[in-house]
Amino acid sequence: xxxxxxxxxxxxxxxxxxxxxxxxxxxxxxxxxxxxxxxxxxxxxxxxxxxxxxxxxxxxxxxxxxxxxxxxxxxxxxxxxxxxxxxxxxxxxxxxxxxxxxxxxxxxxxxxxxxxxxxxxxxxxxxxxxxxxxxxxxxxxxxxxxxxxxxxxxxxxxxxxxxxxxxxxxxxxxxxxxxxxxxxxxxxxxxxxxxxxxxxxxxxxxxxxxxxxxxxxxxxxxxxxxxxxxxxxxxxxxxxxxxxxxxxxxxxxxxxxxxxxxxxxxxxxxxxxxxxxxxxxxxxxxxxxxxxxxxxxxxxxxxxxxxxxxxxxxxxxxxxxxxxxxxxxxxxxxxxxxxxxxxxxxxxxxxxxxxxxxxx
Amino acid sequence: xxxxxxxxxxxxxxxxxxxxxxxxxxxxxxxxxxxxxxxxxxxxxxxxxxxxxxxxxxxxxxxxxxxxxxxxxxxxxxxxxxxxxxxxxxxxxxxxxxxxxxxxxxxxxxxxxxxxxxxxxxxx
Numbered sequence: 139x140x141x142x143x144x145x146x147x148x149x150x151x152x153x154x155x156x157x158x159x160x161x162x163x164x165x166x167x168x169x170x171x172x173x174x175x176x177x178x179x180x181x182x183x184x185x186x187x188x189x190x191x192x193x194x195x196x197x198x199x200x201x202x203x204x205x206x207x208x209x210x211x212x213x214x215x216x217x218x219x220x221x222x223x224x225x226x227x228x229x230x231x232x233x234x235x236x237x238x239x240x241x242x243x244x245x246x247x248x249x250x251x252x253x254x255x256x257x258x259x260x261x262x263x264x265x266x267x268x269x270x271x272x273x274x275x276x277x278x279x280x281x282x283x284x285x286x287x288x289x290x291x292x293x294x295x296x297x298x299x300x301x302x303x304x305x306x307x308x309x310x311x312x313x314x315x316x317x318x319x320x321x322x323x324x325x326x327x328x329x330x331x332x333x334x335x336x337x338x339x340x341x342x343x344x345x346x347x348x349x350x351x352x353x354x355x356x357x358x359x360x361x362x363x364x365x366x367x368x369x370x371x372x373x374x375x376x377x378x379x380x381x382x383x384x385x386x387x388x389x390x391x392x393x394x395x396x397x398x399x400x401x402x403x404x405x406x407x408x409x410x411x412x413x414x415x416x417x418x419x420x421x422x423x424x425x426x427x428x429x430x431x432x433x434x435x436x437x438x439x440x441x442x443x444x445x446x447x448x449x450x451x452x453x454x455x456x457x458x459x460x461x462x463x464x465x466x467x468x469x470x471x472x473x474x475x476x477x478x479x480x481x482x483x484x485x486x487x488x489x490x491x492x493x494x495x496x497x498x
Numbered sequence: 499x500x501x502x503x504x505x506x507x508x509x510x511x512x513x514x515x516x517x518x519x520x521x522x523x524x525x526x527x528x529x530x531x532x533x534x535x536x537x538x539x540x541x542x543x544x545x546x547x548x549x550x551x552x553x554x555x556x557x558x559x560x561x562x563x564x565x566x567x568x569x570x571x572x573x574x575x576x577x578x579x580x581x582x583x584x585x586x587x588x589x590x591x592x593x594x595x596x597x598x599x600x601x602x603x604x605x606x607x608x609x610x611x612x613x614x615x616x617x618x619x620x621x622x
Contacts, residue, residue, distance in 0.1 A: 173526045177500060177576040203527040207574040211530050243604040244532055246566055279605040459499035 162448040163439070165480050165490075166190070166197025166234050167473060168418065169205055171455035174467040176204070181470075184225050189470055191229035193477040193490040197450035198226065199235040199275075199416070202265055210238075210261060219268050226270070234450050235300070235332070235416050237275035238262035240284075252284065259288040259299070267295040273416050275332050276301045278313070282320035289326035298415055300332035306398040308337045309406040321413060330413035334454070335433055336420035340401040342367040343422040343432040345460040350392040352464060359389045363396070373397045404434065404441040411445035422457040424475035428482070439483040451480060500524040504614035505597050506578055516550070516584040517541075517620065521597050524612035528574035529601055531565045535609065538598040539583050552582035590622040 167190040175181035181189075183205060187198060202209045206218060226233055240258050242250040250258070259276070266274040274292075276285055276299055285299050292299050301317055303309060321329040342364040351360050359380055366376045373396035380393040407414060421430045442451075453476050458467040470492070477490045506520035521537075523529060537553060539546045553560050555573060559582070573579055581597065598613035 170526060177503065177522070177526075179576065201527050203529075204575045207528065207577065208572065211570055211572045239527065239604070241530060241533060241604045243602050244530060244569065246532065246535075246602070277605045462499070463502060 162446065163442055163484055164197055164450045165193075165195040165477060165484070166199060166232075166450035166452035167193075167195045167477075168199040168201075168235075168237070168452045168454045170199075170201055170237075171453050171473050172469045173204065174458045174462065174469050183222070187225045187229050187231055189473070189492065191231050192492050193474055194481065194486075194488075195453065195473075195477050195490070196229075196231045197234040197452060198231050199237065199450075199452045200269075201237040201239075202262070202269075203239055209265065210258070214265070214268075222269055233270040233272070234452060235273040235275050236262065236266040236269055236271045237302075238266075239277060240280055242280070252281075252287075255281070255284045256287045259284060260291050263288065263292050263295050263297050263299070266297050271297065273298050273300050273330075273332070275416070278302055278304055278307055282317045285317075285329055286320050286324045286326070289324055289328045292328040293326060298328050298330050300330045300415055302332045302334055302418065303337065304334040304418075305337040305339065305400070305402075308400070308402040309333075309410060310402075318410065318413070330415045331410055332416045332418060333407055333414060334418040334420050335435070335438055336399070336418075336422075336456070337402050338404050338434060338438060339399045339432055340434045341432045343457075343460070345423045345457050346392075346395065349460045349463070350388055353388045355385070355389045355392050359383055359385050360392065363392050367396060370401065371396075404438045407441060408445045411447060414445075414447065415449050417442070417447070417449065417451045418454045419451045419476060419480065420454045420456055421472070421476050422460060424472050424479065426475070428475050428479040430476070430479065435479060436483060439480075453477065453480075499526065499612075501612055501614055504599070504612065505595060505616040505618070507616065508618070509578075510588075510593065510595065510618035510620050512587065512620070513582050513584075515586065516582060517588040518554075518580050518582040519595055519597070519618060520578040521581040521599075522576055522578055523573045523601075524599060524614070525601070526575070528572045528577065529603075531560065531568035531571050531573060533602045534562075534565055534573065534599065535602050536598075536600040536611075537562055537581065538596075538600070538611075538613075539581060540596045541583065541585070541588065542594050546583045546585055550584040552584065554580040554582060588620050590620050592617050592619050 169186045172181050172186050206214045208214050242255055262274050347360050376396050377393040380389050453473050455472045481490050504522055504524050509520035548562055595618050596615040598611055600611040
C-alpha cells in the first residue's frame with residue numbers, strides 16, 4: 139500500500155531534505171489518549187504526565203474541559219493551575235495546547251451572539267496562558283471571523299489559535315480554504331492550523347470493521363466495504379451496493395463512514411506549513427509490531443520533514459470507543475506503541491519504554 | 499462512547515418518593531447543564547416521566563426543565579451525578595435500569611443519545 143502512495147518527487151531530493159531537518163519534530167501526548175482510564179479515576183493527572191514523560195513524549199496537550207473540572211462555566215482554582223505547573227516542572231515537560239470547545243449552542247434554540255463567542259475565545263486564551271500553553275485548539279466548525287476577532291488578543295498573550303483540520307474536512311475543502319483566506323487577510327501570525335492525521339485514513343481501520351461485525355454486520359458485507367474503501371470507491375456507490383446486498387441498520391452505518399473519511403494525501407499539508415504549529419497523532423490501533431494499520435505514519439513523517447515542520451506530534455488515541463464494548467482499552471500500552479513508532483520514524487537512537495510504574 | 503460506563507455499579511438506593519443511582523456523562527469532556535437536552539430513565543422496562551426525574555451534582559438538584567437554562571454549573575468529565583426518579587419507590591431486589599442522555603454538542607451535525615442498561619440491586 140505504501141509504495142503506491144509515494145510522492146512523485148525524486149528520492150534524491152527527499153533524502154537531502156530529511157538529512158537537513160530530521161531533528162525538528164518533537165513527541166508529545168494529548169491526554170485525550172488516556173480518557174478511558176481518567177474517566178474512571180484509574181489514572182490521575184500526575185499518572186498521565188509521568189507516563190508520557192517516561193516515554194520521552196514531553197509535550198503535553200489537554201482538553202481543558204476534560205483535565206480541569208469546572209472549566210469553563212465554574213472556572214478553575216489557582217491551586218489546580220499551580221498543581222499543573224508543579225507536575226509539568228517535576229517531569230520536565232512542556233505545555234503545548236489547551237483544546238477549547240466554544241459551545242456556541244449553549245442556549246437552546248438560538249446561537250451564541252458573535253461578540254459573546256469572541257469573549258468566550260478570549261476566556262480560553264486567558265486559560266491557555268495561565269497553563270503556559272503555546273497554542274489553543276479551535277474546533278473546525280467555528281466561524282473564522284470569530285477567530286480573526288480574537289487574534290490580536292491572542293498575540294498579546296503569546297498564544298496562537300489553531301483550527302483543527304479534521305476528517306471529514308481536509309486541506310482542499312472550501313471551508314478550510316475560507317479559514318486560510320481569512321487568516322491571510324488578517325495578517326496575523328496568531329492564527330494557524332492543527333491537522334488531525336485521521337484525515338489521511340488510507341485503509342479501513344480493523345477496529346472499526348470488528349466493531350461493526352459485533353453489532354451485526356454480516357462478514358461478506360464488512361469485507362466488501364473494507365475492500366471498497368481500499369479501492370477508493372465513492373461512498374454513495376458503496377452505500378447503494380450495501381443496501382442492494384441486503385444490508386440494513388449497522389451495515390448501512392458502516393458504509394456511511396465512507397462519507398466522513400477518506401484517504402487524503404499527507405502532502406496536501408505542504409502548502410500550509412507556515413501556519414501548521416501542532417499535529418494530532420490520531421490513531422485507532424497500534425499493533426504489536428508498532429504499525430498503525432490504517433494511517434500512513436511513514437509517509438506523514440516524510441512529508442512533515444520535507445515541509446520543515448518544527449513542532450510536536452501529540453499522540454491522540456481514539457481506538458478506545460471502538461473496542462470498549464468488547465474489552466477494556468489499554469491506553470497506556472497503545473500510546474507506548476505509537477511513541478515507539480514515532481521515535482523510530484524520527485530517527486531517534488533510544489527506543490521509548492516505560493521505566494516508571496503507572497498508578498496501581 | 500463510554501456507553502457501558504454510564505451507570506455506576508452498586509449505586510441504586512432509596513430516596514423520599516423514589517429511587518436514585520449514580521450516572522456519568524457519556525463523553526470525553528464535561529458539558530454545561532444547559533446542553534443536557536434530556537435524561538431518560540426506565541426501570542424494568544417502564545419509563546419514568548421526564549417531570550419525575552431530578553439531576554443532582556455537588557449538592558445542587560435540578561429538574562430537567564430547569565437544567566435547560568443553567569449556565570453556571572456543569573456535569574464534569576467522569577463526574578458521578580445522582581439521578582433521582584420520583585416514581586413512588588422500588589421494592590428490594592434486582593432491577594433493570596436504563597439510563598439515556600441526549601446532549602446538544604455545538605460541533606456535531608447530529609444530536610447524540612447514548613444509553614446504558616444495567617442490573618442494579620436494591621437492598622432489602
